[in-house]
Amino acid sequence: MNYAVKKAKKRLFIGLLCITYVIMLIVCSGVWFITLPGLNNINSHLAPAFAAAMIGILFLIGFGILGMLFGIKGWPLPSVFKKQTYTLLNVLFYIVISAGKIIGIDRRRIEASYVAVSNAIVHNRHLKVPADRLLVVTPHCLQLSTCPHKITTDPNNCKRCGGCNIGDLVTLAEEMGFHFFVVTGGTLARQKVREIRPQAVVAVACERDLASGIQDVYPIPTLGVMNIRPNGPCFNTKVDIEEFKRAILEIIDVPDADGNAQEKEQK
Numbered sequence: 455m456n457y458a459v460k461k462a463k464k465r466l467f468i469g470l471l472c473i474t475y476v477i478m479l480i481v482c483s484g485v486w487f488i489t490l491p492g493l494n495n496i497n498s499h500l501a502p503a504f505a506a507a508m509i510g511i512l513f514l515i516g517f518g519i520l521g522m523l524f525g526i527k528g529w530p531l532p533s534v535f536k537k538q539t540y541t542l543l544n545v546l547f548y549i550v551i552s553a554g555k556i557i558g559i560d561r562r563r564i565e566a567s568y569v570a571v572s573n574a575i576v577h578n579r580h581l582k583v584p585a586d587r588l589l590v591v592t593p594h595c596l597q598l599s600t601c602p603h604k605i606t607t608d609p610n611n612c613k614r615c616g617g618c619n620i621g622d623l624v625t626l627a628e629e630m631g632f633h634f635f636v637v638t639g640g641t642l643a644r645q646k647v648r649e650i651r652p653q654a655v656v657a658v659a660c661e662r663d664l665a666s667g668i669q670d671v672y673p674i675p676t677l678g679v680m681n682i683r684p685n686g687p688c689f690n691t692k693v694d695i696e697e698f699k700r701a702i703l704e705i706i707d708v709p710d711a712d713g714n715a716q717e718k719e720q721k
C-alpha cells in the first residue's frame with residue numbers, strides 16, 4: 455500500500471494506544487483495591503464479578519491492540535478478529551486523541567497516524583466490493599476556486615477542462631463505475647452514504663476530515679487518501695491520481711477474464 459497517509463507514522467497512534475492501555479491497567483487496579491472492602495461488605499460475589507468484568511474488558515482491548523499490530527504488518531487474522539480490531543480502533547480513537555492532548559502531541563499528527571493505521575487494517579481485510587457499491591467522496595476544495603460549474607449538486611457538471619483533479623475523478627468514476635460525489639461537509643457525506651448504502655468508501659481529504667469521516671461512516675470500511683495542499687489548507691487542493699487509483703483498485707471487485715469475482719472477505 456502506498457498512499458500519502460503511509461508517510462504518517464503508524465507507530466504514533468499505536469504508541470499512544472499502548473500508553474493509554476497501561477494507564478487503564480493502573481486505573482483499573484487502583485479502582486479494584488479501593489472498592490474491594492466495600493464490595494465485600496455488600497456481597498461476597500460482587501468483588502470477583504467486578505474483577506472478571508474488568509479483566510474481560512482489558513483482555514478484549516489488549517487483544518484488539520494485538521490485532522492492530524497484525525493488521526499493520528499484514529499478518530493473517532481470522533475475519534471476525536479483523537472486524538473486532540476495526541471496531542476497537544474506532545472506539546478508542548477519542549481516548550487516544552485525549553491522551554495525545556495531555557502529552558502535548560499535535561492532534562493533526564495523531565489523526566494522520568490514525569488514518570494510516572485504519573488504512574492498514576482495511577487493507578488487511580482484503581475487501582472486494584462491486585464498483586456500484588463503492589462510494590468515493592472528495593471535499594469541495596479540490597475544485598479550482600475560479601471554476602463556475604456547480605459540481606456539488608452533480609459532479610457531471612464538470613467540463614473536464616484539466617484545471618483541477620475533479621475532471622480526472624469524474625472520468626475514472628465513469629470508466630470504473632463507482633459513485634462519486636463532491637461534498638461540502640460531513641452532513642452531505644452522511645446523506646450520500648444513506649442514499650447509496652455503499653459496502654465501502656474511499657475518501658480524499660485532509661487528515662482531520664478523513665479521521666472524522668472514517669468515524670462518521672463506521673462500520674462501513676473506509677480507505678483514506680490524503681489530499682495535497684500546495685496552496686495551504688482548504689484552497690485549490692489536489693490529489694495524486696495514481697495513489698487514488700491504487701486505493702480504488704485495491705477495494706473494487708474487478709471480475710477476471712472469465713467474469714468471476716475476486717476473493718472476498720469472509721462474512
Ligand code: SF4
Pocket residue numbers: 597598601602603605612613614615616617618619620621622
Ligand atoms: S476540471 Fe471541472 S471542476 Fe475542475 S476547473 Fe475544470 S470544469 Fe471546473
